[in-house]
């Protein structure tokens with residue numbers, strides 16, 4: 057049954073309350089079913105983020121109030137608009153200025169997670185693929201439907217409401233907000249991993265994965281997967297970006313297109329979940345964690361692999377200068393997703409009764425070229441999030457390195473690299489009363 061604006065009425069109990077992450081009901085008991093909003097509240101509804109500091113805007117996690125606003129105020133007008141135009145058959149017709157503004161600010165809301173953190177560097181709003189539409193007071197129906205598609209794909213995990221009643225046939229599937237085709241193309245060349253890191257990953261797989269059923273969150277182009285999958289009992293990855301899946305070498309890897317916040321896997325069906333630099337990039341890491349908890353068998357382990365690079369002090373200083381300059385070039389915005397989310401996730405997992413161990417898999421001194429140390433800034437991700445192209449980012453690096461008399465990008469500099477494993481074990485508690493609470 058559909059309501060007048062195309063949202064399934066039975067998905068939307070009174071006042072568009074939705075906010076239900078668990079779309080896959082398989083094996084899901086009433087007691088474990090939780091609303092996204094409750095998960096966020098359970099975590100203390102606080103953002104343990106470092107303050108934005110003139111160079112980085114730390115993208116805030118969702119807050120309960122932000123989710124409520126999304127469900128009650130932002131989704132309904134977009135759903136109305138989608139229903140009005142999806143069958144119009146006149147893609148070049150213009151929608152009204154009011155509708156254009158509503159749609160663009162709805163997309164910005166999802167991208168900014170409601171803003172409201174008072175950061176002067178707050179992200180400029182629209183993803184680059186939608187920026188063109190914002191240049192006109194009134195966008196075409198075609199552009200409006202593209203915006204609806206983007207909005208829908210990026211909010212639906214959190215509200216459980218499909219606003220787009222019938223995506224136009226032949227439209228490419230909309231990917232997550234960050235990892236579109238352009239970024240996917242640049243990802244592997246810009247983020248080359250050393251043979252040493254590959255060795256550590258293979259050692260980790262031998263020691264910890266053995267004959268076990270392994271699930272990887274957000275494998276992207278498969279950089280980690282290629283090392284660990286052959287050494288696991290079985291391997292499956294869940295990746296939101298088709299572009300990333302297509303950009304990677306397949307090597308027979310079983311990577312499913314899907315969302316780590318609503319996984320198509322049965323409860324208790326996995327022995328180990330592995331994650332490297334992906335959970336921080338999903339819309340709400342805590343929702344992914346609820347799914348990790350659900351799919352893990354008792355005694356199962358969630359392994360978060362972290363790469364720690366510490367360049368020489370001079371390089372560290374240069375990286376800061378480059379970040380500051382790129383922030384200027386991109387209009388004062390240099391979003392940084394990950395820091396702060398890790399602590400929040402860690403606290404939530406401990407609160408759920410996971411037992412944590414920090415295991416240093418390896419640490420070594422490494423001499424790299426300046427280009428290589430700066431890769432984190434010129435890499436495929438951050439510059440393109442803020443609209444700085446690769447060439448500009450690179451020339452900023454060259455110019456500032458020269459000004460600091462640090463030589464050219466081929467000059468070699470020392471530093472340290474570490475690979476740390478955060479292991480969270482899913483243990484059983486005698487009764488729910490003894491399960492620790494956050």
Ligand SMILES: C[S@@+](CC[C@H](N)C(=O)[O-])C[C@H]1O[C@@H](n2cnc3c(N)ncnc32)[C@H](O)[C@@H]1O
Nearest residue numbers: 235274275276295296297315316332334337338
């Ligand atoms: C920084 S990349 C890391 C990729 C890979 N783990 C690696 O180390 O190269 C982050 C990946 O997480 C994926 N991702 C983000 N949100 C996701 C979600 N909700 N579900 C599944 N994958 C997601 C992105 O599409 C992207 O491929």
